[in-house]
Amino acid sequence: MERRKFLTGAALGTAATTLAAPAVAASHAKTMTIVSTWPRDFPGLGVSAQRLAARITELSEGAIQTEYFAAGERVGALDVFDEVASGNSQAYIGADYYWVGKHPALAYFTAVPFGMTFTEINAWIRFGGGRELWDKVQDQFGLYGLPAGNTGTQAGGWFNKEIESGDDFKGLKMRIPGLGGQVLAKLGASTVSLPGGQIYENLVSGTIDATEWVGPYNDYFMKFYEAAKYYYTGGMHEPGSQLSLTMNKSWWSSLTPTEQAIVTAAAHEENGNQYFETMALNGEYLAKLVNEHGVEVRSFNEDVWDAMGEAAEEVFAEIASYDALAEEVNNAVQDKMREIGEGLALFEGQFVNQRNRILGL
Numbered sequence: 001m002e003r004r005k006f007l008t009g010a011a012l013g014t015a016a017t018t019l020a021a022p023a024v025a026a027s028h029a030k031t032m033t034i035v036s037t038w039p040r041d042f043p044g045l046g047v048s049a050q051r052l053a054a055r056i057t058e059l060s061e062g063a064i065q066t067e068y069f070a071a072g073e074r075v076g077a078l079d080v081f082d083e084v085a086s087g088n089s090q091a092y093i094g095a096d097y098y099w100v101g102k103h104p105a106l107a108y109f110t111a112v113p114f115g116m117t118f119t120e121i122n123a124w125i126r127f128g129g130g131r132e133l134w135d136k137v138q139d140q141f142g143l144y145g146l147p148a149g150n151t152g153t154q155a156g157g158w159f160n161k162e163i164e165s166g167d168d169f170k171g172l173k174m175r176i177p178g179l180g181g182q183v184l185a186k187l188g189a190s191t192v193s194l195p196g197g198q199i200y201e202n203l204v205s206g207t208i209d210a211t212e213w214v215g216p217y218n219d220y221f222m223k224f225y226e227a228a229k230y231y232y233t234g235g236m237h238e239p240g241s242q243l244s245l246t247m248n249k250s251w252w253s254s255l256t257p258t259e260q261a262i263v264t265a266a267a268h269e270e271n272g273n274q275y276f277e278t279m280a281l282n283g284e285y286l287a288k289l290v291n292e293h294g295v296e297v298r299s300f301n302e303d304v305w306d307a308m309g310e311a312a313e314e315v316f317a318e319i320a321s322y323d324a325l326a327e328e329v330n331n332a333v334q335d336k337m338r339e340i341g342e343g344l345a346l347f348e349g350q351f352v353n354q355r356n357r358i359l360g361l
């Protein structure tokens with residue numbers, strides 16, 4: 001019991017290196033240095049990453065000793081990819097779309113505009129051919145990733161003016177990474193990809209006019225409402241962003257089958273937990289944003305959606321022309337999304353739409 005209580009403390013933010021004496025002698029334990037794109041103790045994403053690091057040590061009974069470094073503690077947030085590809089650290093926790101500059105197909109394993117939701121991307125990766133394609137993309141860099149969290153459908157973003165047509169994006173300086181940023185760039189926005197820890201200062205100083213981040217629970221703690229009062233509901237850019245625990249593949253291959261199974265189980269557990277936690281809290285935190293801070297909630301109208309849809313088509317055509325692998329991944333996602341999405345629409349979608357109508361939601 002004592003050990004379990006201690007581990008709970010670790011999951012709340014203490015570095016996993018402080019875990020109690022493990023069942024495996026320290027001299028035989030494997031060290032797993034994990035670097036992350038999220039600031040330490042960051043509500044939502046950061047806490048989730050720390051929880052996963054602690055859980056791997058716990059489930060392995062100390063055979064794998066994780067050392068967790070938040071953004072900037074070992075390397076900068078966006079440097080974690082190179083850190084792990086080079087073998088300096090064993091794993092990163094982050095969002096693969098930060099590195100579309102390495103290969104554009106990486107975006108498809110976080111989220112792409114008008115792409116897959118939480119249910120869809122997990123169905124694709126685990127049972128629909130996505131795993132094999134993720135391997136192909138990551139093999140180029142000597143990496144191996146596992147799903148390790150999901151934000152759900154993200155908010156359209158924070159703006160200091162209302163967005164009523166595609167033209168309203170012209171000249172807008174917005175923080176929006178990945179292919180979503182490329183879509184808004186087609187509409188005339190000037191987009192940047194800042195890590196989470198740098199967005200607030202840039203928004204308050206006016207260096208950027210607008211930003212997206214995640215959704216009500218995660219966004220509440222960012223205090224964007226101090227500089228932008230219009231908050232848009234679900235956007236096109238990140239329908240269900242998958243976070244990953246991505247490991248150096250040589251290190252991953254050096255693990256025993258049991259150790260690999262433990263790391264996989266821990267990642268799968270956090271993949272669900274992070275998403276379910278967010279879903280449980282989004283409604284409550286949206287109400288707090290409105291009631292405590294006077295945030296005005298808006299939804300994009302159909303003209304805006306259509307403009308973004310046309311721009312997204314151009315972006316996908318460019319991705320597909322990058323190389324054969326990018327084309328293969330893009331086409332697989334577009335095909336599989338329609339297949340999985342149709343099944344969901346006809347059953348869960350039909351039900352949820354009618355239930356919500358009757359409940360007046």
Ligand code: CA
Nearest residue numbers: 154212213214
């Ligand atoms: Ca986002």
